[in-house]
Amino acid sequence: MAHTSIINLPTAPAIVGNVALWKPSRTAVLSNYYYMKLLQWCGLPAGVINFVPCTGVDMSKYVVSHPKMAGFHFTGSTGVFQSVWKQVGENIASYANYPRLVGETGGKDFIFAHNTADIEPLVAAIVRGSFEYQGQKCSACSRAFVPASIWPVVEKRLKEQTATLKVGDVQEFDTFMAAVIDKASFETCKGYIDRAAASPECEFVAGGTYDDSKGWFVQPTIIRCKTPTYESMVKEIFGPIVSIYVYEDDKLDETLAICDSASPYALTGAIFAQDREVIVKMEKALRNASGNFYINDKCTGAVVGQQPFGGARASGTNDKAGTALNMIRWVSAHTVKESFCPSSAIAYPYMTEA
CATH class of the missing domain: 3.40.309.10 (Aldehyde Dehydrogenase; Chain A, domain 2)
Structure with a gap:
């Protein structure tokens, strides 16, 4: 993941109740590690966000293919995200849920x-x-x-x-x-x-x-x-x-x-x-x-909380990191109806002669 996304990618799913595995980019391990230490210092419970520096091959082999993988929150290259999407498609029948795939990839x-x-x-x-x-x-x-x-x-x-x-x-x-x-x-x-x-x-x-x-x-x-x-x-x-x-x-x-x-x-x-x-x-x-x-401004410098960030086409799923739009992606909605005056009727009114 890129430096600009280290805060949002593992924490957004965790905030709404998920366990997250955080794989840092191989070129950003140190800065990501210090941010993980900061989260722990702030009181993050053990096991909620799990910092797992590893190769992309291992992430694909053990995590992306796991039946309990519920979502994949990614920032990186378009090619890698496409390969993950392909792997998820190939394993779709083995997942407990349809995984949510959110990616912010390349740009020109x-x-x-x-x-x-x-x-x-x-x-x-x-x-x-x-x-x-x-x-x-x-x-x-x-x-x-x-x-x-x-x-x-x-x-x-x-x-x-x-x-x-x-x-x-x-x-x-x-x-x-x-x-x-x-x-x-x-x-x-x-x-x-x-x-x-x-x-x-x-x-x-x-x-x-x-x-x-x-x-x-x-x-x-x-x-x-x-x-x-x-x-x-x-x-x-x-x-x-x-x-x-x-x-x-x-x-x-x-x-x-x-x-x-x-x-x-x-x-x-x-x-x-x-x-x-x-x-x-x-x-x-x-x-x-x-x-x-x-x-009339440069094309960089989006402010979290003011300018939801993301793009479409080959640039990703445009789920707007840093906003409620992104957070909703990591929630499985549960609707409950309670009837206080339950009906005992079986036939509908239109079925009865006037």
């Missing part, structure tokens, strides 16, 4: 600008939304669409702002970006950068370099893509790389349709415009492209 989150957008907030949203936490958030901006008429000034400001970002040790408070989480993530980012460097469809606006001599560091990278379906515009990367497609101003409708359909995901998205009629039009065109939608 977007920022879409109109030519009436305020430049500085747009630039800030792209830079911060793409590069904070090294882009390792499911809601991080990973692609952007910018109209040609404002692109020159947007490009200039993106270069200037990205150049100010300090990449280094997180113990230094002025550091904006650290290393990516592990070697596998580094190699993924490196692959996208290398292929973009070799492709005639791409040019670097910023970054495009990396260094693993000490840690796994990828510089904040902005790629301008000549086509909106180039791989870095449609595939999830989960790193500090954002791809931008510059569209002709008179191709707004066409480009909105591409943004909606080019990626299988639908997690978060944002639009920037000052024309209210255009805002309404863009929101309508992109209503199915994200579960969390932002107007």
Whole structure:
């Protein structure tokens, strides 16, 4: 599970009366362990939430296939969630109940600008939304669409702002970006950068370099893509790389349709415009492209209790973690009727002649 979900995933089912098994991500075991210790310090009874660091294979073999598994609350990759769903389907006849499957998986989150957008907030949203936490958030901006008429000034400001970002040790408070989480993530980012460097469809606006001599560091990278379906515009990367497609101003409708359909995901998205009629039009065109939608704000940073979080399509089941909508998924409803004036009649009134 991702860091952003460590609180909700094991505790939501437990709060409404279930026993939970908590399998942390292999790259987040330590932080998850400390949170488990905090729960115990706060008085969590033993056996309610059970912290079980293990391999995914063992989780599938011993837990997902167990007849008493009543639900699976997941944050992670789309591929893993699909494999779990498949395994549940194959074992459906052996469960005591039909398991509840709730997943928040991948994303290819977007920022879409109109030519009436305020430049500085747009630039800030792209830079911060793409590069904070090294882009390792499911809601991080990973692609952007910018109209040609404002692109020159947007490009200039993106270069200037990205150049100010300090990449280094997180113990230094002025550091904006650290290393990516592990070697596998580094190699993924490196692959996208290398292929973009070799492709005639791409040019670097910023970054495009990396260094693993000490840690796994990828510089904040902005790629301008000549086509909106180039791989870095449609595939999830989960790193500090954002791809931008510059569209002709008179191709707004066409480009909105591409943004909606080019990626299988639908997690978060944002639009920037000052024309209210255009805002309404863009929101309508992109209503199915994200579960969390932002107007004149970055596409990341949902606040629990204020902005229920989740997405649909390949991004998950959209059960809105952190809200009552999610909690209901872990409850088995029980309806009771008591009659204080029980009827002794058998025949219904319409059956009797007047």
